[in-house]
Amino acid sequence: MGSTRSTSGPAERAEQAETAAAELAGRGVDAVALGWVDNAGVTRVKAVPVAQLPHAVRHGIGAAPCFDTFLVDDSMAPGTGPAGDLRLVPDLDALVPLAAQPGWAWAPVDRRTQDGSPHPGCQRTFARRAAEAIEARGLGIRAGIEVEWVVDAPGEGAAYGMDRLIAHSDYLRDVLRALAEQRLAVLQIHPEYAPGQFEVSLAPDGPVAAADTALLVRQTVRAVSARHGLRASFAPVVTAGRVGNGGHLHLSLWREGRNLGSGGQGRYGMTPQAEAFLAGILTELPALLVLGAPGVASHLRLVPGRWAGPYQCWGLENREAALRLITGSAPEQANAEIKCFDAAANPYLMVGGVLAAGLAGLDSGLRLPPEVAGDPAAATGAERLPHGLAAAVSAYQASTVLRAALGPELYAAVLAVRRAEVELFAGLDEEAVVAATRWRY
Structure with missing residues (x-):
């Protein structure tokens, strides 16, 4: 790609x-x-x-x-x-x-x-422009987007359970075969937490290519599902009140073949550049929700206790923090995972916005705040991200970083869509919102 x-x-x-x-x-x-x-x-x-x-x-x-x-x-x-x-x-x-x-x-x-x-207003061009701005500073980005989905014939099976894998082994084998034939490097595939839920992770790539891959994977899963008489949903919430589908973004910052998230003098081996980059992302996360968790249904997923990352904080291997730091078992594996994003996002907008935020952190020499090691709900200083699309829109309007990066036309188009969807779903309960969006993504 x-x-x-x-x-x-x-x-x-x-x-x-x-x-x-x-x-x-x-x-x-x-x-x-x-x-x-x-x-x-x-x-x-x-x-x-x-x-x-x-x-x-x-x-x-x-x-x-x-x-x-x-x-x-x-x-x-x-x-x-x-x-x-x-x-x-x-x-x-x-x-x-x-x-x-x-x-x-x-x-x-x-x-x-x-x-x-x-x-x-081309979102793919926006993502490319953001990647080129990183490259102009002699840096590179490796990125990957996890793909989670739910099929409409879940059957029985425990979360992450072998029984569910056995029940759908032919289906998942065909997903793997199709992805391999399309020359996509799968890292892992497995049953997820919710009934009928699965996840596939692909090898990291350049930021635009990672967004391309996310689209191709979803297209492939839909097609394989149809051949098995199944319907796949990538919606943030498929069943009201249950764990939803994430679209977690993993990324790492590189220079001349070296992963800057490892081997440095900072916390957990971060270099100053890697920390500043992540600090910029963390600072802009409330506004970035408009790009990475863009729907009314997205905010039904961002519930504490479901590993959806609803808190604006970071931590080493903390799956409840919006920004999870992963050191990995080798220096090249160090990366950060943004857990509050989902597959309702346009992946090019999501990637481009995150790169712009990270670049702003680099240019300002930002530092990460103290990490949150446990449950953010019980931690001092760990604030919830905006809850509800209207609140996220307010944060987006306050972000000078995203306004400048997107440009006036794309910024205004995104704002118009988010405002209109707030009105579209105004007054509907959770069940109605989920029913209206279940098969749209």
Whole structure:
């Protein structure tokens, strides 16, 4: 999966597209799904016959800019106009035949204007821009997004139980086979806590590639589930009052092949740069919820005692803290996990926002506060993150870091969607919110 857009010129990209289309056709691929994620976190798609892939690479595929203000229920935020057009341009570096959808391939897209320049509301471009800002300082990021889901035929079985693995062994084997055929490196797969819940973790990659991978994994799980007569939900809460699906983001900061989260003189081996980066993220977490836990349903998941990370604190291997530090068994494994995020997030917005916050921490030389070693609910100084989307929106509006990083168009579109969804679900109880969002993600 490619982490940055190709720097080749139009003629070379056209030639690459012709070659890719011929190779896909030779493998029996008939169509290419072009995927992106809107600001509500819903995956959208247009598709082209494989013979049209070169045209899509050269000229893009039309898509209305109104998708910037789509809500989770497919309505649009007030004030959205019908005029205008954008171009969806597939990234050939991330093009992959889909193992669980014979005859299909998939590629993420960059959204551009009619003249070919980046659309200021393109979330994937935003994530790439944030990664490039890190690279400009001689640093690199490795990232990975955990994928949790619930199937609608859970059967019996204990949390993390072998009995549940046995009951769904054919299904999970097919998930693994499909991911391997798509050249995705799976680190682990297992039953999770809630009934019918599973998790798969992939090897870390560049930040944009990690977001691409999260989308591809979810697409693959959906397709394999359908072939087994199952339906998969990645919603933050699938059953009211129970543990929900997370979309935890793992990341580490690197320089010249060295993991800066290990081998330093700071706490648990952190270098000053790694600590400043994480301190920036921790500082901005209340505002980052608008990007990483973006739905009304997201805040039904952020409940104390469920390892969802509802407290704005950090700690070594503390699964109740929003920011969990992991030293690992080897220096290259050190990373931080942001536990308060879920799969309702647009992964490009989530990754880009976190990188911008970390960069702000680097530039300001921030330090982490004292860690929380136990249950944050009983700790002095461990504050809850904003509870409820409206409260998170207030924190977002107060963040100068995110406002500057997103740019005026993308910042405003995100704000419009969040405000509209607060109104959309106003007055509904937990059961109604969960029912309305269960199959949207």
